[in-house]
Amino acid sequence: MESKPGLLHVEDLTVAYHTGAGWLEAVRDFTLTIAPGQTYGLVGESGSGKSTIALTIMRYLRNGRSRQGAVWFNGRNLLTLPPHDMAHIWGKEISFVPQDPLSALNPSLRIGEQIAEVLRQHLHLDKKSAAARAIALLDMVRIPDPPRVAASYPHQLSGGMQQRVMIAMALSTEPPLLILDEPTTNLDVTTQAAVLDLLRELIAARQTAVLYVTHNLGVVAQVCDRVAVLYAGELVEDAPTHALYRQPLHPYTQGLLDSVPQLGQHKAQIQLAAIPGQIPALGQRPTGCVFAPRCPLAVEICHAERPFLDTAAAENGRFVRCHRWPEIAAGEGGVKKEGRRERKREEGRGKRRREEGGERRDCCRWRI
Numbered sequence: 593m594e595s596k597p598g599l600l601h602v603e604d605l606t607v608a609y610h611t612g613a614g615w616l617e618a619v620r621d622f623t624l625t626i627a628p629g630q631t632y633g634l635v636g637e638s639g640s641g642k643s644t645i646a647l648t649i650m651r652y653l654r655n656g657r658s659r660q661g662a663v664w665f666n667g668r669n670l671l672t673l674p675p676h677d678m679a680h681i682w683g684k685e686i687s688f689v690p691q692d693p694l695s696a697l698n699p700s701l702r703i704g705e706q707i708a709e710v711l712r713q714h715l716h717l718d719k720k721s722a723a724a725r726a727i728a729l730l731d732m733v734r735i736p737d738p739p740r741v742a743a744s745y746p747h748q749l750s751g752g753m754q755q756r757v758m759i760a761m762a763l764s765t766e767p768p769l770l771i772l773d774e775p776t777t778n779l780d781v782t783t784q785a786a787v788l789d790l791l792r793e794l795i796a797a798r799q800t801a802v803l804y805v806t807h808n809l810g811v812v813a814q815v816c817d818r819v820a821v822l823y824a825g826e827l828v829e830d831a832p833t834h835a836l837y838r839q840p841l842h843p844y845t846q847g848l849l850d851s852v853p854q855l856g857q858h859k860a861q862i863q864l865a866a867i868p869g870q871i872p873a874l875g876q877r878p879t880g881c882v883f884a885p886r887c888p889l890a891v892e893i894c895h896a897e898r899p900f901l902d903t904a905a906a907e908n909g910r911f912v913r914c915h916r917w918p919e920i921a922a923g924e925g926g927v928k929k930e931g932r933r934e935r936k937r938e939e940g941r942g943k944r945r946r947e948e949g950g951e952r953r954d955c956c957r958w959r960i
């Protein structure tokens with residue numbers, strides 16, 4: 593086994609999908625290290641490649657494959673492990689809560705049986721103890737009337753309940769690493785807050801490491817130690833949560849923070865009022881900086897040369913992929929004001945559009 597940093601070390605990962613137009617890269621040169629007990633947020637707009645990274649780590653890609661890089665877990669490269677060895681890792685070493693819980697649940701098995709099966713397989717519990725433990729786990733994720741839910745089939749549950757069942761199943765084996773792909777998007781605001789509290793408690797109690805995939809920066813601020821910001825399949829900023837929220841160094845992160853996240857809102861409804869334009873489609877990545885067509889601070893070099901992931905602060909590890917980050921950090925030459933002024937202007941336009949459309953926005957600012 594090779595010695596690699598952290599519990600999980602994703603190294604220089606590039607992933608492509610096979611599409612009608614050939615192989616197209618969805619993730620490029622992505623690197624991330626999660627220490628034991630650490631909670632890492634992976635954020636970015638819809639289509640930025642968050643689920644692709646989660647699925648690659650789990651080896652669940654269907655028409656996609658990793659073209660380059662490695663996924664080190666406890667010193668072993670998961671991308672080269674034979675399926676037999678991966679079977680020992682799934683559920684026991686790494687648990688995954690997918691974005692679409694219904695697709696992950698077996699439609700022909702009752703919920704209680706599905707949870708009990710995991711417990712019997714990984715913890716070797718007998719049938720009776722596994723059934724009792726399944727009900728206790730449903731209770732733990734605050735599902736009302738656990739015995740009734742245990743006797744139900746997946747299609748008889750709401751999306752929010754299915755998500756909580758998946759969380760219960762993921763936590764049941766107390767794995768060292770949890771990967772949660774938008775685990776609370778189908779939940780109403782109250783249940784979402786309750787599930788987040790629960791996750792925080794469990795993570796603290798069991799020292800579980802977590803990769804928390806979300807579009808919601810408010811949620812990240814509540815549960816994550818560090819944040820990786822993804823744009824068009826590229827890591828653009830990676831920093832401790834406090835540092836990133838206090839002083840974002842990448843214009844995309846600044847734009848994300850300026851667009852107010854709202855608990856309970858579906859991501860499809862979220863408009864990044866502060867960032868005009870759209871994420872590029874697969875295969876249409878611009879040369880130079882991927883964010884340049886939308887960036888209020890773009891200059892000539894941005895359109896010509898791709899910035900590399902630079903170390904912005906060695907202490908605590910802070911990385912940013914932007915030609916102009918030193919100016920942004922120093923607030924030099926009006927760079928910060930210039931970007932903010934442009935974003936404010938766009939925000940004002942967005943606000944007017946919303947007011948004209950009679951749209952109401954319930955704001956939920958992050959707590960850090």
Ligand SMILES: Nc1ncnc2c1ncn2[C@@H]1O[C@H](COP(=O)(O)OP(=O)(O)OP(=O)(O)O)[C@@H](O)[C@H]1O
Binds near residue numbers: 636637639644807873
């Ligand atoms: N099976 C697939 N085949 C081809 N392209 C895919 C496939 N899955 C995802 N993609 C494309 O890869 C890119 C990244 O998708 P991905 O689902 O990883 O994004 P995401 O950040 O998880 O988005 P969301 O927030 O909507 O879940 C998108 O352009 C998407 O259209």
Ligand code: SF4
Binds near residue numbers: 887891914
């Ligand atoms: S490199 Fe240029 S275009 Fe890209 S984020 Fe930085 S300033 Fe904007």
Ligand SMILES: [Mg+2]
Binds near residue numbers: 642643644691773
């Ligand atoms: Mg996704």
